[in-house]
Amino acid sequence: MTPMKEDYIKIIFELGGINKKISNKEIALALDVAAGSVTEMISKLVEEKLVVHEPYAGISLTKKGQRYATELVRKHRLWETFLVDKLNYNMADVHPEAEVLEHQTSDRLASSLDNFLGYPKHCPHGGVIPDENGHFDDISHEMLAMAKDNEEVEIERFLDNHELLVYLTDLGLNVEDDIKVIRHDPFEGPIQIVRKTDQKAMAVSYKAAHNIFVRKTNG
Amino acid sequence: MTPMKEDYIKIIFELGGINKKISNKEIALALDVAAGSVTEMISKLVEEKLVVHEPYAGISLTKKGQRYATELVRKHRLWETFLVDKLNYNMADVHPEAEVLEHQTSDRLASSLDNFLGYPKHCPHGGVIPDENGHFDDISHEMLAMAKDNEEVEIERFLDNHELLVYLTDLGLNVEDDIKVIRHDPFEGPIQIVRKTDQKAMAVSYKAAHNIFVRKTNG
């Protein structure tokens, strides 16, 4: 297993390759490689029984591939947590470092790191950290953008996108914040919210609000 | 700069490529590659002005190459320190993990890690950790094997060799221990020593004693 194969497996996972078939093009776009390179690499992953490939129809992960992908996600997120919790990185800066470290992380190292960090459940932007056996809790797919006015929700997770994370850091909005939705401005305007703990009012852009996932906290 | 090139640079450094010319064969043996591969890679490193190569005479590091090598050593030893001090690895187990992590460590990460560890001067087996500018203190080249009977010395450093480190861990001898040499048994027999702090007597094999470096502590 090389780092590049790992990248393919992980991106297929992130594109939803557990449930549905992923197209060649999606992978090529996500990894920024040529379509031909994808076909070639996929055929190798098929040999290793990590993915199944129906030509022209799509690619999905086998059980083995899924296990592998969760391991990578686990390692990635443990490193992100380490960087933020111990080395004082900010959330928006950790992705590239974790991206390279994850490929060089033995199971033993992941396990020691997990212990050192106190078995965190979530990475800095709210993603679930799978446990050693690849188990992880369900995540919310409810976007902040869809929450109703006056609804009270907890910020659960941000998409792992640099621009977004910088924006949110500037804004001061964090994972686990309990907030109340005030109103949705028209014409794709910002969603106005208030953080319950300190009554801080914030305006979250329409686009950002589609990349923030929340969980209801009131009846 | 690829990880393999980094490995070449680092091994040339470790073989003494700052002061003397290193032979093709030494590198080939140390990296376990064919001699032809070394010649080829060296010619690339020459192009990048990292080494100078006098055909048939030997290879040594340029200033640029030295700078690069110390950076790698710094990263390697910071990781080793992290693994022992924070993740409770034992000294003998850290080398392979550090070996791969070092290649994926940005300067920023090294710097943050250094700070987190409290700017350690030495790695777990006593090697000097160069600072951010590549500066590092001189090291002792005085072998325990050469210390005279009744001499009192401090254990400064062990060679980074797995077998040796396992042996020393079992023996209970550590870097920074203050010891007194009792006697040298004949016929390459062990060196008998006593640790001053707890009066623990230890017999260090002749071979190990050639891989342990010490610093005199009495007049």
Add this chain to the structure above:
DNA sequence: GCTAAATATTAGGATTGCCTAAAAATATAT
């Protein structure tokens, strides 16, 4: 000081992973 042994370099190939361009298959739109 010459010959044999050791060491170094060159040459030719393999593998991995990428690319571009051409060909094949599928999807879309009128």
Add this chain to the structure above:
DNA sequence: ATATATTTTTAGGCAATCCTAATATTTAGC
């Protein structure tokens, strides 16, 4: 329903890094 557009696969190449085998150079023994 067929022509066009899109997507996928195939084919042929390139770069990095390794290998083995052949050749060249240096070192060492007698």
